[in-house]
Amino acid sequence: MRKLTIYIARHRHSTAHSAHSEPCSHCAKEIKRFGIKKIVYVDGYGEINKSLADKYHTDYVCPGYKEYAKQGVKVD
16 A cells, blocks of 8 residues: 555534544554555644654543553453
């Protein structure tokens, strides 16, 4: 796969703006594993961000994975 770009978006009915859609650390790992080159997402301020996947880093863990960890469910 060459030059793939993933666009990540969330729609929030309560506002007219896109919601925070930055990928969590688990999603970022999978994006890199699949060979996707670029990530486009909306940050917490509503700004569109573009990043090369191999340069992207986050410590953010989404609520779903936090719940898995709390319940002792191993995912990976």
